[in-house]
Amino acid sequence: MLGSQSFIAVHKSNGTIRAYTSPITSYTTMLQEEGVVSDDGTLRPHSFSPSNLQSYGTIDFISGKVSKATEDVNSRTMLRNVHGILNTVSWGIMMPIGVTMGRYLKVFDGLGDTWFHLHRAFQSLAFLIAIAGFGSGLYIGNHYGVHHAPHRCIGITLMYLASAQVCVAVFFRPKKAHKYRIFWNIFHYIVDHVTIVLAIWNVLKGFSILNYHNGWKKKYLGIIISLAAIAVILEVITWIWVCNKKTKNSQNHVTISQT
Template sequence: MTHFSAVVLVLASSLLHCIEAQWQTCDAGFSFSATGMARNITHCRRLRTLGAELGMNYYNTTPNSTVDVVFSARLPTPQGWIAWGINPGRHPQMVGTRALIAFNRPSGMPMVGTYNVTADTRRGCKLEPSPIEVGVVNKEANYSGETGRLTMAARLTLPPEYNVSRLNHVWQVGPRVADMVPSAHARTLQNFDSTETIDLSSGVGHSRRHYNLGLREAHGILSVIGWGFLLPIGVIVSRYFRGSPIDSKMTWFYVHVTIQIVAFSIGVTAWGIGLSLMERSKRYRAFMGHRIIGILVVCLASLQMMALWLKPKRADKYRKYWNIYHHFVGYSLIALIIVNIFKGFAILKPPSGWKWAYIGILISLSCVALGLEISIWVKFYWNQKAEQQKASNLSKTSKS
């Protein structure tokens, strides 16, 4: 690992802290307060994903604790569903969750059902209504056509084995329901990140998402800098500064090689972070297209780097074929990189400023390359014209 890569990983690891979220006082700013479903709920929070909101009152009763819950989220479609549940396992995840799922019935009246999410659900089996060991009473739901939000409420009685100081809860939204069977939700990072561990007594929530957030940002930023910015600059140097008036003693070659080595080091570091993210959670394996193109980019870039040792000598008869291969792979690599960076934007969904900043970088580099390309062809044209004029003058001289 290069020194630069080590520094980057240290900086990335410093971002891996857990951000805590705590309860707020319920007011009209929460959607379920306006619907009248808040009941006597006093503690509310906006959850980190899917625009969801949660209200909760915890009663430390014996032998079983009691919790009043109100949950609200915007439906992807009027036929969609919302879900909130708790998982008694060690980790906040979909499998093992005891869920409340609300949706609009064909009659237009919303309803709430209980569901036990098992490993079979993840394999694609139908998720049908089923009893759960958590006591559920006073279920109701309310749908607002104006806001598109569906709100559900219930009182839960938790079995003694549920750890109220570290209670895993999960929330989700989906596009449609058929015969009380919800369809699969979208496979975006927001959907995968909709898990948390919460302390009911203090209201502090810890999200696993924040352990990976710094690595995601590092992966995206380093990919843009290494693959998306520096590598094209190295190509521009090779293409347009070779043989230029400012070039001397193969300066263009050393600058080109230096830039490409730095770009490759940063890019491979970003790729390594991506592999680390994939190993941390299987959820990242859902983005197969981005993953395959990333592997292809690293393989082709490695081939390009091998040119330092495998390039034929200038007098070698195979040198011209190697040049064709090297240029073709290089330009193909840039095209793949641009496609994959935009795929990454679609996955991470950063603020729009990041995407437009990269578009600005691409436009700037394209304008520089276009200007230099035009200058090359103008210079070629005038050189050709000068050669023709010189040949014509020699012809006249010889005839005279």
């Protein structure tokens, strides 16, 4: 109540107790949470389990009524889960698969341009889902005041990289025989791989923020390891295919020359 005094006692790192009174001069928000304290006496992050996230509300000390914020918490939790699912599927799974398709399918002559259309369709769908995931993250940050600076900055960087990749691929892709095609290929390759590395890192960062989803983090790591193993196998197959093709072409060239 206004005009009253609150009594505060804190355990210090040396084992002593510091006690003091603090006058209450205005109404404000009171934060109550359960967590651990580090060795230097600073507070560590509290758990993000549902019980912790739903443990707040408004208390009217005059009437004794307590109003819970369950609906708001549930809405925020749902949006956060949607944000995580959209970005994990788009940035963390679909885009690496799309890059793998573009890298390894084009060496097979029988596919023709099919590999390109599959690669473009897969990456376009992933980009659209990523836009929705990015928008949900901005909404959560602006509406609920939830900010995780590194996670947010990497997300913004990813959107810039992906947008640049799309614009360059659609509007500035030279013909295969063009003299500047080599520079376009280098740009496309570098942006692709930088985006994939940052995307995987940011997805893992997101799972760390939601620290009660360690099971999902392990499953995602399993998916990434599986994709990496498949990429290694495809790389070996590709090199064998290319080497055999070069050998066959050389033999055909020698035969034609002799005739």
